[in-house]
Amino acid sequence: xxxxxxxxxxxxxxxxxxxxxxxxxxxxxxxxxxxxxxxxxxxxxxxxxxxxxxxxxxxxxxxxxxxxxxxxxxxxxxxxxxxxxxxxxxxxxxxxxxxxxxxxxxxxxxxxxxxxxxxxxxxxxxxxxxxx
Numbered sequence: 001x002x003x004x005x006x007x008x009x010x011x012x013x014x015x016x017x018x019x020x021x022x023x024x025x026x027x028x029x030x031x032x033x034x035x036x037x038x039x040x041x042x043x044x045x046x047x048x049x050x051x052x053x054x055x056x057x058x059x060x061x062x063x064x065x066x067x068x069x070x071x072x073x074x075x076x077x078x079x080x081x082x083x084x085x086x087x088x089x090x091x092x093x094x095x096x097x098x099x100x101x102x103x104x105x106x107x108x109x110x111x112x113x114x115x116x117x118x119x120x121x122x123x124x125x126x127x128x129x130x131x132x
Contacts, residue, residue, distance in 0.1 A: 004087045004088065004089060005087065005088045005123055006084065006085060006086065006087055006088065007082060007083070007084050007085070007086050007087070007088060007091050007105055007113075007115060008084035008085065008105075008113075009088075009123075010088060010115060010119050010120070010122075010123045011084060011105045011112075011113030011114060011115045011119070012113055012114050012115065012116075012119065013112070013113050015040055015104070015111060015113060015114045016030055016031075016034050016036055016039055016040070017039065017040045017041070017042045017111070018030065018039050018040075018041055018042075018051075018071055019041070019042065019043075019071070020041055020043060020048060020049070020070065020071050020072035020075070021070050021071070021072060022041075022070060022071050023066065023067060023068070023069065023070055023071075024051075024056075024059065024064065024066040024067075024069045024070070024071065024074065025066045025067050027039050027051055027071055028056060028066065031053070031056075037052060037053045037101065037102060037116060038050055038051065038052040038053070038101075038102040038114075038116075039051050039071075040079075040104050040111060040114060041071045041072070041075045042111055045110045045111055046106075046109050046110060046111065047079045047081055047104045047106065047111050048075070048077070048079070049071065049072070049075030049076055049077050049079060050075060050076050050079050050102065050104070051071060051074065051075050051076070052076075052101070052102060055074065055075075055076065059074060079104060080094065080098045080100055080103065080104075081103065081104045081105065081106045082094055082103055082104075082105055082106070082115075083105070083106060083107065084105050084106075084107055084112060084113065088120060088123050091103060091115060091120060092120050095117055095120070101116060101117045102114060102115075102116050102117075103115050103116070
């Protein structure tokens with residue numbers, strides 16, 4: 001019988017982060033360069049906010065000045081996180097209930113990784129543990 005995977009087993013440990021004073025232009029460059037859908041904004045190694053592709057679509061539609069605007073003014077401060085020790089299925093349920101696609105992973109409140117819905121789908125696609 002196969003053990004259920006933990007978030008720690010699949011999370012991306014090299015998290016692309018930015019400081020609250022980073023411009024939106026620079027964050028957009030980070031996202032494009034690293035081919036990622038979100039950047040975690042950190043203060044003292046703790047998630048303080050998040051900016052996603054969806055946020056950028058809204059900001060562009062509003063005509064936001066990306067060169068002068070900083071993350072702190074536009075980031076989502078209600079960052080939903082999870083512990084690395086929870087199961088992949090539990091993480092999927094958190095993402096589903098919160099309607100989010102990116103989930104920072106913490107240990108003792110400090111950022112240690114990130115998982116995306118894409119990571120969770122890949123982890124469960126070839127597993128034998130589907131919850132229906």
